Amino acid sequence: MLILSHCGFSFLEDLKLELHRRQLRCFVLSSLPLPEHVPARLQQIESWADRLYVGDAHQLRSDEVTQTLQRLHEAGEQVTCCISVWEGYRHLMAQANLSLGTYDIAPEQALALRNKLAVRNQLAAAGLSHVQAHALSAPVLQALQLDGRHYFIKPIHGIASYAAFPMHPDTRWDTLEALREASASDTVYASAFNEGLEFMAEDYIPGKEFSFETLLLDGQVHVVAIHEKYEVTETAETVLEDSCTTPPASLDQAQIAAGLAWLNQVLGCLALKWGCYHIEARFTDEHWDLIEVNPRVGGSLISHSVEAVADGHSMLSLWLDLLFASQDDGPLREAFAHRLDRLGWHADGTTAQTTATFFRVYFAKPGTLRCVELATAAPAPSVTHILLKAGDVIPAHAREVFLGQLLWTFPRTEHPAELKRLSRISADALDIQYETEGF
Incomplete structure (x- = not known):
């Protein structure tokens, strides 16, 4: 398997353990680590990776992925599939899997999912979101502040909670410009901002926030865990997710069932059939609405939390199993689907999980x-x-x-x-x- 690593990290050690447990060879293509991690981090990776390739910049390019696959092929290595936990490389992972014949989302889908403005408006047009979104400019910001509604600002292409915060009457365009300038020098996160930080504003969604840890197998939706963001702190320039719990503490069975039904409609609207997703949403006490669709495992300890409730299967491990099962049109794929049914949440809002x-x-x-x-x-x-x-x-x-x-x-x-x-x-x-x- 080929792992695409961002600056020498991105769950590398976790992936290494999973691949070694499966007795698979592990190839790593990493963008250039930050200066303070050179050469130590590359030496660490080289000590266990079967082959290590390093890009010439802090962000990987499409041609580097293609060249690495070609070099591996010429060296007699058989690459089965590619994975990347870094969201900024999700389209590169999809590109590699397309060339390897492994089922995955298309590179265009991966890029489209990262455009939060387009996703929001697509769902709103389909009646699956009650929220309107607007690309921000100085005049648009001023007009929205005058209409008296509650809005939330976030990057159109962003990652984590970077520069995402509620709009206030005193929010200034100069503040957004300063964030844009600061983002250009943030070496680690810059690759997640497309061609540069651009902002949007959307109606503020009230209520508690949740995440659905989801695997899509040939169009079948499998929700392995539902996390509630138990404590959230909104600051002037970001939102901090302080703590999470599963199962969700403030939802009843009917509300969970409604969330699962809504989620199925959302994924259908977005024409998604394969992959691993960390889907964030809020429940307003009346309806479900989307925060964002992340085409990857959740960050922080989400994968470890899934491992605790899903019979020792972490979300990262399940994503790898999905990639391998997708290459088999018969018993392996069917067995994996049955396993996900047993481990996860059912349409009626119940689960057999006891932890x-x-x-x-x-x-x-x-x-x-x-x-x-x-x-x-x-x-x-x-x-x-x-x-x-x-x-x-x-x-x-x-x-x-x-x-x-x-x-x-x-x-x-x-x-x-x-x-x-x-x-x-x-x-x-x-x-x-x-x-x-x-x-």
Whole structure:
């Protein structure tokens, strides 16, 4: 399998473990890592990858993917399929799979899904979204601020919650221009902004936010998990997703069933038949509406959370299984479809899952870290990821900077009480101290 890596990362170690478990050879094509990670990160990858290729810039190009596949073929390697967890390379993954004869979305579909303005208006025209969206300019911003409605601003082509925030009466076009200029120098995220950061505004969608962890197999929709964004913080320039839980805590069976039916209609409207999706939506207490469709696994600990509730099958593992099953028109594909039916949610809003999860993400503030360590007083998490260390300097960004993340599992029967307890206790589960704060 060929992995497309962004700047030397993008779930590489997780993918390595999954491929080695399947006794498959692992080829990596990475864009050039950031200067502070050269040469150490490339040496790390080279120590376990069967072949490593590195692009000449911080963003991979289509021709580099084509050339790498050709070099592998000339070296006698048999590449089965391609995967990339980095959303900015999803169309390149689709391009590679098309050339390899593996079922996937078309490269054009991958690019179209990333245009949030077009997706919104397509669904609205089909009656599947109650929201209107507008490409922003200085005059449009001024006109929307005068009409008295509540709007949300976000990039037309974006990633995570970068530069996504509610519009306020004092939101200035100069602020958006400053974000646009800052995005051009954000080496890691720049590849996700198409030809540069452009903004849209859409009607604000009230209600709780959820995500459907979804696999599409020959047009069949399989929702493996439904996460509720339990705590969300809206700041002046972004939205931070502080904690998530599955199963959803504030939905009843009928509301989940309605969400699943709506989701099927959305995916049908978008003509999607294959792939792995992290689909974010809100329930307004009256109807479901889309936040965005991400053609990849969810970030943070979504994949690990799925592993906890789906009999040890992470979302990343299931995506790999989907790619391999798609190459078989017979028993392998049928068996995988049955497995997904057993693991996931049913049309009536029920599931056989008996485990619940709660995970919290910890975000860094601008400054210099003195220490980051697990607090002994908190209940031991099932998964611990501490991503930064003492001495790391965190610059000011218009995006979240992940410091760490912790996940707890517990019986589903204990969900309401345990959820409240973990929400309270987990806030201080990491001891985080700074030498200096802010710049």
